[in-house]
Amino acid sequence: MGSSSTPGGRIAMEVGDDGVALMTIHNPPVNSLSFDVFRSLKENYEEALGRDDVKAIVITGAKGNFCGGFDVTAIEGSQGGTMEKEQRPGYMAVEVITDIFEAARKPSVAAIDGLAMGGGLETAMACHARISTPTAQLGLPELTLGLIPGLGGTQRLPRLVGLSKALGMMLTSEVVQGDEACSWGLVDAIVSPDDLVNTARRWALDILDRRRPWVASLYKNDKIEPLGEATEILKFARAQAQKQAPHLQHPLVCIDVIEEGIVSGPRAGLFKEAEAFQELLYSDTSKSLVHIFFAQSGTSKVPGITDVGLVPRRVNKIAILGGGLLGSGIATTLILGGYQVILKEVDDKSLETGIDRVRANLQSHVHEGKMSQEKFEKTVSLLKGVLNYENFKDVDMVIEAVIENVSLKQQIFSDLENYCPPHCILASNTSTIDLNLIGNRTISQDRIVGAHFFCPAHVLPLLEIVHTKQTPPQVIVDLLDIGKNIGKTPVVVGNCPGFAVNRMFFPYTQASIFLVERGTDLYEIDGAITKFGMPMGPFRLADLVGFHVAIATSMQFVQNFPERTYNSMLIPLLQEDKREGETTRKGFYLYDEKCKASPDPELSKYIEKSRCINGVTIDPKLMKLAEKDIVEMIFFPMVNEACRILAEGIAVNASDLDAAAVMGVGFPPYRGGIMFWADSLGSKYIYSKLEEWSKIYGEFFKPCAYLAERAAKGTPLSSPKEEATPQL
Numbered sequence: 230m231g232s233s234s235t236p237g238g239r240i241a242m243e244v245g246d247d248g249v250a251l252m253t254i255h256n257p258p259v260n261s262l263s264f265d266v267f268r269s270l271k272e273n274y275e276e277a278l279g280r281d282d283v284k285a286i287v288i289t290g291a292k293g294n295f296c297g298g299f300d301v302t303a304i305e306g307s308q309g310g311t312m313e314k315e316q317r318p319g320y321m322a323v324e325v326i327t328d329i330f331e332a333a334r335k336p337s338v339a340a341i342d343g344l345a346m347g348g349g350l351e352t353a354m355a356c357h358a359r360i361s362t363p364t365a366q367l368g369l370p371e372l373t374l375g376l377i378p379g380l381g382g383t384q385r386l387p388r389l390v391g392l393s394k395a396l397g398m399m400l401t402s403e404v405v406q407g408d409e410a411c412s413w414g415l416v417d418a419i420v421s422p423d424d425l426v427n428t429a430r431r432w433a434l435d436i437l438d439r440r441r442p443w444v445a446s447l448y449k450n451d452k453i454e455p456l457g458e459a460t461e462i463l464k465f466a467r468a469q470a471q472k473q474a475p476h477l478q479h480p481l482v483c484i485d486v487i488e489e490g491i492v493s494g495p496r497a498g499l500f501k502e503a504e505a506f507q508e509l510l511y512s513d514t515s516k517s518l519v520h521i522f523f524a525q526s527g528t529s530k531v532p533g534i535t536d537v538g539l540v541p542r543r544v545n546k547i548a549i550l551g552g553g554l555l556g557s558g559i560a561t562t563l564i565l566g567g568y569q570v571i572l573k574e575v576d577d578k579s580l581e582t583g584i585d586r587v588r589a590n591l592q593s594h595v596h597e598g599k600m601s602q603e604k605f606e607k608t609v610s611l612l613k614g615v616l617n618y619e620n621f622k623d624v625d626m627v628i629e630a631v632i633e634n635v636s637l638k639q640q641i642f643s644d645l646e647n648y649c650p651p652h653c654i655l656a657s658n659t660s661t662i663d664l665n666l667i668g669n670r671t672i673s674q675d676r677i678v679g680a681h682f683f684c685p686a687h688v689l690p691l692l693e694i695v696h697t698k699q700t701p702p703q704v705i706v707d708l709l710d711i712g713k714n715i716g717k718t719p720v721v722v723g724n725c726p727g728f729a730v731n732r733m734f735f736p737y738t739q740a741s742i743f744l745v746e747r748g749t750d751l752y753e754i755d756g757a758i759t760k761f762g763m764p765m766g767p768f769r770l771a772d773l774v775g776f777h778v779a780i781a782t783s784m785q786f787v788q789n790f791p792e793r794t795y796n797s798m799l800i801p802l803l804q805e806d807k808r809e810g811e812t813t814r815k816g817f818y819l820y821d822e823k824c825k826a827s828p829d830p831e832l833s834k835y836i837e838k839s840r841c842i843n844g845v846t847i848d849p850k851l852m853k854l855a856e857k858d859i860v861e862m863i864f865f866p867m868v869n870e871a872c873r874i875l876a877e878g879i880a881v882n883a884s885d886l887d888a889a890a891v892m893g894v895g896f897p898p899y900r901g902g903i904m905f906w907a908d909s910l911g912s913k914y915i916y917s918k919l920e921e922w923s924k925i926y927g928e929f930f931k932p933c934a935y936l937a938e939r940a941a942k943g944t945p946l947s948s949p950k951e952e953a954t955p956q957l
């Protein structure tokens with residue numbers, strides 16, 4: 230048995246009596262391919278190839294995971310410095326994976342269970358066959374990190390599954406399950422986890438004995454489309470990539486690299502892949518996306534809460550109050566996560582509408598082919614509609630999702646206290662209202678928590694978990710667990726008006742209205758913000774969510790932070806004329822029957838009137854703002870608010886705000902989140918701009934003390950606070 234043990238993971242090699250060397254990747258939690266693992270794999274391979282008692286090789290992963298891909302920590306580390314030759318994926322892909330593993334005179338088989346992602350799948354594709362469990366997850370998600378597959382994936386995947394499917398998998402980072410992968414030809418056979426390694430051993434010996442084909446994927450040609458057809462497919466893929474991600478270069482680079490392999494041969498493709506990977510590794514896009522990867526997984530590590538040994542309590546049954554858009558979305562996501570859900574409404578009609586919404590949400594999964602009818606029925610059976618609190622006596626958690634009305638919520642929480650068992654968590658889905666206010670008619674402050682989902686809750690991935698000073702860590706740990714089970718990224722924040730996400734977002738919307746009243750063209754603002762990478766501009770978004778929602782949420786900000794509120798009558802004036810946004814087909818835009826938005830020449834009339842009421846005049850400088858200036862005048866107030874949120878300890882880590890901005894408000898992930906982006910510009914620069922604008926335009930732009938201090942010291946906004954005063 231040969232094995233090298235290093236802190237960065239290792240390969241354990243065991244040679245059986247059958248002459249098969251079993252190499253097992255050990256690098257918890259996901260057996261990522263660290264430099265140590267890769268070095269160990271190479272060494273063991275070389276040993277196995279040189280040993281007379283080894284006839285064939287099987288590679289597998291320990292504890293139910295083949296390999297979660299190249300070690301992202303190592304990628305992040307490399308982005309800050311240079312890489313030695315042995316650490317470069319290009320070297321690994323050509324000189325090791327291709328010239329040693331794939332070219333070996335002893336056959337190798339990958340035995341895949343659990344994850345086979347990125348570099349893990351690429352290594353498996355260089356084996357001479359792949360055996361997998363039906364539920365194994367195979368994918369090349371490198372593009373989500375601003376990279377391309379760098380261990381030969383761009384060349385081998387198209388040769389195994391054909392160009393169209395390979396492009397689909399790489400460009401969308403789609404993960405396919407073992408059984409589907411088998412039907413595509415990516416995997417050669419499906420077996421149960423118990424039979425996995427033995428089947429792979431036999432398969433490897435069968436290859437040796439020529440009872441099974443000895444396939445070097447890199448030189449396979451039968452699945453690749455003929456050149457003319459391939460060119461058309463690539464052309465279409467380029468157009469799609471440009472349409473879907475106009476700001477990103479790396480999807481196009483990926484297509485170019487694939488094309489090189491098809492046109493000039495796979496070895497030329499490998500070289501081009503190596504060169505392109507190395508270049509992308511140092512791109513701002515990749516650095517930002519790698520940062521977001523860690524920001525996202527870091528949100529569930531909360532000092533003083535997740536590191537004190539608490540174990541999540543078992544939650545079986547959850548009640549939801551309110552079957553509106555949000556409530557039904559929350560119900561959908563919970564039943565999809567396997568929870569029993571009670572949906573309470575006030576009358577039969579509202580209940581029926583709520584349940585119909587849940588069914589429709591699930592049905593769309595069926596239509597998209599992502600859910601079988603059988604699974605649909607099983608999932609729906611977890612939902613029960615009720616009109617009273619009788620069924621609440623054994624619920625483990627309640628999520629209130631009624632309209633943003635303080636006294637209604639207060640009444641509900643005082644009712645809940647009477648009907649729910651003492652252990653039941655009482656959560657509110659409020660997006661802005663202070664939780665202490667909501668719970669002030671109860672004596673249950675110690676089990677009240679915010680569970681703020683974003684609409685549509687079954688689609689958007691963020692869950693803001695809001696705690697008050699009385700919320701015990703156990704309740705937060707329970708909610709983090711629920712969040713994980715339903716596939717959400719949870720961000721734990723302290724209690725304040727608007728919490729973290731909406732609080733950051735208010736100044737963004739207000740700055741946009743400020744600019745319009747001073748003469749900047751509204752549609753140019755939306756254009757500049759979309760070009761920056763937001764899914765839509767602030768005015769198009771206001772139309773989408775509707776002015777009622779926009780006003781209800783902004784009220785909390787107006788009341789609590791009057792000194793930095795920009796007051797405008799623009800939205801109320803539009804409302805007066807029954808312009809509510811998309812629902813009334815008129816808002817800042819006009820909408821046709823297909824909800825296609827077009828600018829409205831009439832709008833200037835309302836802007837003029839609100840300008841008049843507010844007593845402001847057009848500022849010629851602001852009328853002709855460059856796109857960069859529009860972006861800065863809208864996002865810097867958001868950065869300023871994010872700094873206050875950190876200073877007050879509402880959020881503990883700047884990276885939590887990065888993840889929240891990306892997942893909650895659509896901040897472009899390839900800019901790394903709000904604070905990461907701000908730091909790329911520098912605290913000094915942002916401070917100086919805000920200071921300049923506050924002198925001209927007033928308090929709204931005034932930089933906060935945290936920002937001023939960071940700017941004075943020249944330190945990044947995201948570096949940890951010296952005297953931390955977290956609210957957690």
Ligand SMILES: C[C@H](O)CC(=O)SCCNC(=O)CCNC(=O)[C@H](O)C(C)(C)COP(=O)(O)OP(=O)(O)OC[C@H]1O[C@@H](n2cnc3c(N)ncnc32)[C@H](O)[C@@H]1OP(=O)(O)O
Nearest residue numbers: 261297298299300301302318346347348370378379380526
């Ligand atoms: C040259 C090559 O072509 C380049 C590459 O291979 S690039 C890497 C490609 N691989 C990836 O992108 C996979 C990244 N990982 C993931 O998508 C998900 O983590 C996963 C699907 C593997 C697992 O998801 P899930 O079960 O929800 O667990 P998740 O919480 O995300 O991860 C568990 C832990 O493993 C870590 N992890 C996961 N994949 C990792 C990786 N490839 N490298 C390092 N750490 C990794 C996570 O950071 C997390 O750490 P933590 O517990 O300290 O926070």
